[in-house]
Amino acid sequence: MRIGLMADTHDRIEAVEKAIELFNSRGVEHVLHAGDLVSPFVVPCFSKLRAKLHYVWGNNEGDRKGIEAKLSELGIKPLGSFAVIRLNGRRIALLHGSGEELVELCVNSGSFDLVVRGHTHHAEIKPGKTMCVNPGEVCGYLSGKRTVAIVDLDRMEAEIVEI
Numbered sequence: 001m002r003i004g005l006m007a008d009t010h011d012r013i014e015a016v017e018k019a020i021e022l023f024n025s026r027g028v029e030h031v032l033h034a035g036d037l038v039s040p041f042v043v044p045c046f047s048k049l050r051a052k053l054h055y056v057w058g059n060n061e062g063d064r065k066g067i068e069a070k071l072s073e074l075g076i077k078p079l080g081s082f083a084v085i086r087l088n089g090r091r092i093a094l095l096h097g098s099g100e101e102l103v104e105l106c107v108n109s110g111s112f113d114l115v116v117r118g119h120t121h122h123a124e125i126k127p128g129k130t131m132c133v134n135p136g137e138v139c140g141y142l143s144g145k146r147t148v149a150i151v152d153l154d155r156m157e158a159e160i161v162e163i
């Protein structure tokens with residue numbers, strides 16, 4: 001099973017649309033968004049996503065009630081600031097990652113196969129007993145690169161993809 005990972009979209013609609021096109025073309029079954037969508041007007045883009053979206057709050061959502069209402073129109077409920085997701089027999093921690101101690105605790109706990117985080121805007125794959133993946137930033141504002149990640153849960157292999 002392949003899943004898509006994204007974070008730090010920061011209202012960049014055209015980049016969100018490219019990420020969705022990539023996820024649809026790669027046949028991912030689930031997309032995990034590690035927060036910082038930011039505004040409600042971006043949410044309708046996800047109506048084109050063929051995969052199931054899992055979403056946690058970041059530290060920059062300015063209108064959570066508005067985002068929640070728009071996600072609700074798509075049948076999606078935000079999972080709070082931290083979520084444990086079970087897919088394909090794997091335990092996945094999904095969080096924004098603004099607290100490095102919590103990210104490290106999740107990675108070192110032995111409780112998860114995969115930790116998905118955002119916040120730093122730095123795309124990174126840290127292999128290990130618990131793989132930690134930061135898909136980077138969809139928006140491209142800080143790094144100059146718009147990136148997402150694809151993870152194969154059968155082989156526990158991840159790749160960063162520039163969009």
